[in-house]
Amino acid sequence: MQTTSETQRSVGRRNFLRGSFAATALSIAGGGAQLLKPSPASAKGPSEPGGALRELLSGNRHYVDGRLTACSADLAALRRETLDKQAPFAAILGCADSRVPVELVFDQDIGRLFVTRVAGNVACAEIIGSLEYGVAVLGTKVILVLGHARCGAVQAAMAGKDVPGQISVLYPYIRPAADQAGGDLESAVKINAKLQARLLRQASPVIAGAVKTGQLEVIAAYYDLASGSVTVLE
Numbered sequence: 001m002q003t004t005s006e007t008q009r010s011v012g013r014r015n016f017l018r019g020s021f022a023a024t025a026l027s028i029a030g031g032g033a034q035l036l037k038p039s040p041a042s043a044k045g046p047s048e049p050g051g052a053l054r055e056l057l058s059g060n061r062h063y064v065d066g067r068l069t070a071c072s073a074d075l076a077a078l079r080r081e082t083l084d085k086q087a088p089f090a091a092i093l094g095c096a097d098s099r100v101p102v103e104l105v106f107d108q109d110i111g112r113l114f115v116t117r118v119a120g121n122v123a124c125a126e127i128i129g130s131l132e133y134g135v136a137v138l139g140t141k142v143i144l145v146l147g148h149a150r151c152g153a154v155q156a157a158m159a160g161k162d163v164p165g166q167i168s169v170l171y172p173y174i175r176p177a178a179d180q181a182g183g184d185l186e187s188a189v190k191i192n193a194k195l196q197a198r199l200l201r202q203a204s205p206v207i208a209g210a211v212k213t214g215q216l217e218v219i220a221a222y223y224d225l226a227s228g229s230v231t232v233l234e
Contacts, residue, residue: 045089045112045141049217052089052141053232059107060230070109082111090114091134093196094146095121095153099225102146106230114140120153120192121145122173123199132206135216142216143200143207146230147193148223154178154188193220194234 046052062068091114094102102115114134116127123145134140147154156163157174158181174188177195181188197220200207210216220233 045087047141049141049215053144053217053219056090056106056108056142056144057230057232060105060228062107063105064228068104068107070103070107073109075110078110086111086114086138088112088114088134088138089141091131091140091143092116092146093118093121093123093127093131093143093200095119095148095151097148097151100146100148100223105223105228114138118170119167120151120157120170120174121147121196122153122170122192123196123203124173128200128204128207131200132204135210136206140216143197143218145193145197145200145218145220146223147189147220147233149186149189149225151185151189151192154192155185158183158185158188190220190222190233193222196220197234 046055059070089112090106092102092106094100094115094117096117096119102117103109103113106113114131116130116134118124118127131143135143153170154174154177156167157171158178160171162168173196174192177188177192180191197218201211201218202208207216207218211218222231222233223229224231
């Protein structure tokens with residue numbers, strides 16, 4: 001059983017990004033910053049992108065070493081603490097692959113990561129809109145685009161074969177990386193992560209503006225299925 005002091009550990013993060021954002025986001029936020037003003041419990045997270053990235057990589061080292069700390073948290077307390085608010089310090093654009101359990105990979109509790117997942121970790125319009133919300137309303141300090149070893153979506157895009165349903169709608173997002181990789185799957189995965197990170201920085205005025213003012217970094221990374229380690233690509 002957790003002690004009372006242990007259940008009081010923070011899972012929240014800082015207030016939302018102060019900067020330009022569409023009126024829609026402001027209406028979601030209740031028309032002003034007061035609704036999203038952090039409580040003392042949510043004010044202890046990284047205050048800048050470098051610190052957010054360091055916290056992610058530190059959590060990944062815990063995962064690789066088999067010494068997870070998030071799993072020992074009081075889940076009931078975490079659910080109560082995040083019932084009416086969220087302030088994640090980082091956003092992840094990951095692949096839908098079941099072998100990449102994002103919160104475990106970075107050893108993070110409820111409310112600390114804003115996770116978007118789609119096969120091939122591609123920056124489609126819906127993903128971009130979701131990440132814009134994470135930046136402008138929730139105040140994430142870093143977006144990590146996480147490719148992974150042996151990605152089936154990248155492999156399928158490289159093969160370019162007929163597939164059932166709408167799987168092939170992902171191919172156009174991945175083809176530029178496939179074309180640059182010279183037939184090597186792992187190179188294509190890494191190039192794809194870099195290209196999707198670049199697309200986020202360029203295609204979204206919200207994300208680009210936060211990067212320009214130093215309030216956000218968008219970083220590509222690679223997850224090794226065998227070791228569990230995350231490597232920053234750029």
